[in-house]
Amino acid sequence: MTDKVLIKGNYAIAQAAINAGCQCYFGYPITPQTEIGEYLSAKMPELGRGYVSAESEIGAINMVVGAAATGAKVMTSSSSCAVALMQEALSYACSDEVPVVLVNVMRAGPGLGYVYPAQGDYNQSVYGGGNGDYKIIVLAPATVQECIDFTYRAFYLARKYRNPVILLADGLLGQMMEPACFGENPYPEVDVSSWALTGAKGRDGKAIYSCARDEKAHIQKIQDLFKKFELISKNETSFEEFETKDADIVLTAFGSMTRNIKAAVRVLRERGLKVGGFRPITLSPFPHKRIYELASEGKDFAVVEMNMGQMFKDVKYSTEGKSSVSLINRPCGEWLSVEEIVASVEKILESKKEGIYASSI
Amino acid sequence: MEKNFIFAGFGGQGVLLAGTILANAFMLQGKNVTWYPCYGAEMRGGTVNCEIVVSDTEVSSVHKQDTDFALVLNQQSFDKFVQRVKSGGTIIANATLVALTKPRDDIKYVFAKMGDIANSLGSSKVTNMVSLGVLSEACSIVSKEYLAKAVELVLGEKKKQFLPLNLKALEAGCGALV
Numbered sequence: 314m315t316d317k318v319l320i321k322g323n324y325a326i327a328q329a330a331i332n333a334g335c336q337c338y339f340g341y342p343i344t345p346q347t348e349i350g351e352y353l354s355a356k357m358p359e360l361g362r363g364y365v366s367a368e369s370e371i372g373a374i375n376m377v378v379g380a381a382a383t384g385a386k387v388m389t390s391s392s393s394c395a396v397a398l399m400q401e402a403l404s405y406a407c408s409d410e411v412p413v414v415l416v417n418v419m420r421a422g423p424g425l426g427y428v429y430p431a432q433g434d435y436n437q438s439v440y441g442g443g444n445g446d447y448k449i450i451v452l453a454p455a456t457v458q459e460c461i462d463f464t465y466r467a468f469y470l471a472r473k474y475r476n477p478v479i480l481l482a483d484g485l486l487g488q489m490m491e492p493a494c495f496g497e498n499p500y501p502e503v504d505v506s507s508w509a510l511t512g513a514k515g516r517d518g519k520a521i522y523s524c525a526r527d528e529k530a531h532i533q534k535i536q537d538l539f540k541k542f543e544l545i546s547k548n549e550t551s552f553e554e555f556e557t558k559d560a561d562i563v564l565t566a567f568g569s570m571t572r573n574i575k576a577a578v579r580v581l582r583e584r585g586l587k588v589g590g591f592r593p594i595t596l597s598p599f600p601h602k603r604i605y606e607l608a609s610e611g612k613d614f615a616v617v618e619m620n621m622g623q624m625f626k627d628v629k630y631s632t633e634g635k636s637s638v639s640l641i642n643r644p645c646g647e648w649l650s651v652e653e654i655v656a657s658v659e660k661i662l663e664s665k666k667e668g669i670y671a672s673s674i
Numbered sequence: 675m676e677k678n679f680i681f682a683g684f685g686g687q688g689v690l691l692a693g694t695i696l697a698n699a700f701m702l703q704g705k706n707v708t709w710y711p712c713y714g715a716e717m718r719g720g721t722v723n724c725e726i727v728v729s730d731t732e733v734s735s736v737h738k739q740d741t742d743f744a745l746v747l748n749q750q751s752f753d754k755f756v757q758r759v760k761s762g763g764t765i766i767a768n769a770t771l772v773a774l775t776k777p778r779d780d781i782k783y784v785f786a787k788m789g790d791i792a793n794s795l796g797s798s799k800v801t802n803m804v805s806l807g808v809l810s811e812a813c814s815i816v817s818k819e820y821l822a823k824a825v826e827l828v829l830g831e832k833k834k835q836f837l838p839l840n841l842k843a844l845e846a847g848c849g850a851l852v
Contacts, residue, residue, distance in 0.1 A: 319698050319709070345713060428714045489736050490694065490709040492701040569736070576734030651734050 317492040322460045322482060323348035325493055326390070326416055329464035331356055333498050335414075336385045337363030339376040341395065344428040345484035346418035349390040374399035374415070381411035382521050384509025386468055390416035392484075393434050394425055397442060403477055404443025407538065408523045410508075412471035416464075416480045418487040421645035430484030431645035432568060435623035438479045439597045446535055448542045450478040450549070451596040455571035457491035463594075469500035474545055475508070481596065483619075485648060486569045546598035553592045554603070556582065560589030562662065563607055565628055566617045567593055570648065574617050577654040588658060596624070601631040608632035615639045615661055615670075617654055619646075622669070637667035675730050677815060678738055680755055681805075682723035683747030683768075688802030691828070692745070693724040695806060698824035699816055700728045708736045721750050728815070745809055746772065747788065747801060756781075766812050768805060784812045786850040792843060800843035807847020818848050 320328075327349045330338070338357055340350040350366070357364035363380075367373035373389045380387040391399065396417045406413045417438060421431040438451045450470050452463045460482060467478040510519055525531035553571070556578055557563055564574040571592045581588040591607070591614075593600050608614070613636045616625040622640045629638045641657040643649055657670040679696065681689040693709055700707040711724040725741070727733045740763075744755040747768040756777055759765050764782040770789030786808045792801040803825070810818050825840050 317701060319694070319701050319707075484713075485710065485736060488711055488713050490697060491733075492707065572732060573735045575732060579734075647739070648735060648737055650739055 317494050319490050319492050320457060321348060321488065321490050322457045322486040323418065323488070324352050325457050325460045326464050326480065326482070326487075327352035327356070328495065329461040330388050330414075330468070331360065331362075332495060333465050333468040333500075334386050335362070335388050335468065337365070337377075337380050337387045338389065339365045339367050339373040339380070339387070340389050340391065341367050341370045341373050343370075343392045343395045345420055345430070345487045346390050346392050346416065348487070349416060349418075370395040370398040371402070374402040374413075377413050377415075378402050378406050378409065378411055381406065381413050382409065382510050384505040384511060386412075386414075386472070388414040388416065388468075390418065392418050393420045393422050393431075393437075396434065396437065400437075400442035401444075403441060403449065404445055404447055405523050406477045407443075407447035407449065408445070408534075409521050410475040410538075411477075411521065412468075412475055412505075413477040414464075414467045414471050414480065415477065416482065419481065419483040427645070428484065429646045430486075430488075430569075430619070430648070432483055432570065432619040433621075433623070433645065434481065435567070435596065435618070435620060438481050439599070439627075447538065448476075449597060450474070450476055450545060451481050452478065453481045453568040453594065453596050454486060455569050455592070456493075457486070457489065458493040460486060461493055461495055465498045465500055468498075469503070470545075470549060472503035472505060474541060476541070476545070481568065483568055542598070549595060550598045550600050550602075551594040552600040552603060553594060555590045557589035557591060557607060557612065559587050560612055561587045562613045562615055562658065563589045563591045564615050564617055564654070564658065565591045565593075565604075565624070567596055567624055570617055570619060573648060573651055573654060576651045577617075577658065580651060580655050581658060586658075586662060593624075599627050599631070601627075604628055604631035605633060605635070608635035611636060613637045613639070613661075613667070615641055615658055617641045617649060619643055619648065639667045639670060641670045643671065676734060677728055677742045679726040679728075679743045679745065679809075680723055680741045680758065681726070681745045682721060682751035682755055683802075685718060685720055685722045687747045688799065689722055689745075689747060690724050692802040692806050693726050695821065695824045695828050696809070696816065697726050698827055699820040700726070702820050702823055702827070703816075705730065706733050708733045710736045721748070721754070723751065723755075743809070743813055745805055747805060749773065764812060766805070766809055768801065770801075784808065784851065786847070788847065788850070791846050791850055795839065795843055795846060797839065800840055803840045803843035804847035804850065807844045808850050809847075811848050811851040818844065
């Protein structure tokens with residue numbers, strides 16, 4: 314399994330889930346991620362594992378939560394407007410501390426939106442649409458290889474921290490093919506026997522509760538959840554940085570836009586401009602600290618994303634006013650081209666003012 | 675160096691498969707490559723296309739506004755993509771279905787009767803393989819040998835019986851440009 318194969322992002326995620334030991338998949342089809350369910354519908358029964366085509370997305374995610382409570386490795390996948398339907402169960406999964414893996418292959422919103430790729434679910438994933446104080450781990454792959462690597466990581470992190478993990482891809486990544494290598498799942502098995510509900514034969518019963526017995530216990534529960542996330546932040550925050558050392562301005566993007574900013578940095582460097590790049594790999598926990606450090610060195614930021622400025626706010630918050638943050642964006646559809654990004658950055662450097670450099674089609 | 679290709683035609687003409695084979699050929703050559711299809715609410719009988727980007731370094735952007743090479747198998751695709759070829763780029767057209775016109779004078783035109791060649795081999799279904807042969811002759815960055823290896827890889831064990839005809843069509847396409 315060390316050979317490279319030319320494979321679609323969606324199929325790569327599905328096969329990586331199998332390699333990671335995914336025991337059950339529950340899902341409902343929606344463009345642009347239907348290939349994940351299609352692939353697993355054939356492979357999972359062959360392997361004697363579970364595949365259920367659920368009656369709805371709400372059904373699918375609740376089956377996932379139930380199966381996860383037994384300690385099984387489980388996954389569902391969906392897209393934007395259908396992930397919106399799953400928000401209640403995600404809030405429960407955080408509160409229940411069950412290891413759910415959810416793949417969101419983003420399309421355009423709001424509402425039904427369209428099947429074009431977009432990055433409009435940053436807020437939905439990072440801040441969530443469920444009730445109460447909870448946090449989800451969010452991983453954003455930029456290449457098909459990372460679709461594989463991050464799927465392995467998602468299963469591991471979900472079980473290590475008993476916390477839901479969202480793999481946030483987009484239609485471009487789901488539909489494109491690229492050479493990639495599956496390798497072996499590099500992560501160790503996590504022992505879940507202390508909490509998994511596996512039947513009380515020969516031992517005392519266990520239970521997983523979403524609510525605490527009284528106010529004091531409930532406050533404690535939320536504080537414990539947040540303490541856990543602090544630990545996740547400390548251990549798991551990851552990002553990629555390129556050419557930032559002498560940079561005056563740092564282009565920042567997540568997911569598959571990363572490759573476009575890398576190319577834009579190359580072009581701008583060739584023109585003698587001091588431009589670097591920064592890319593959060595974990596959108597939650599977000600690399601606030603590193604952005605603050607770069608801003609403290611006087612480096613400005615330009616956030617490049619396919620939405621109306623969602624990660625932009627987190628970058629702006631992280632800089633704490635130490636430097637200026639501009640936005641280069643388009644809501645959905647054709648990815649901002651390298652040329653468009655380069656032209657916008659040149660405008661920002663010329664005007665020396667922060668602003669919004671939105672591109673129409 | 676980065677080059678991109680758009681393959682377009684009617685749904686059913688096999689442009690997505692031809693694009694997949696080209697992308698596999700580049701992978702076998704050790705290049706970085708991406709393949710991206712148009713997707714969405716497509717109709718049977720409508721046009722379909724895919725985009726291949728090949729690069730010595732990391733591929734910059736998967737989906738681009740313009741292209742170095744366009745390979746078009748029907749008239750609608752010719753009319754649409756002739757406008758998206760970069761100045762100095764090349765459009766390669768299936769002259770069986772595309773009229774011999776040259777709407778711009780800053781690009782190169784390659785016309786070959788791909789459909790007729792495929793029919794003479796016994797099946798119009800291999801028009802896409804003929805087109806790959808024509809492409810490899812018209813642009814010097816992909817060799818016939820790697821394309822042949824990629825055809826074998828993509829057909830695999832399951833469809834091995836179709837290999838000889840497909841390789842013959844590829845070969846015929848390579849010879850169509852004399």
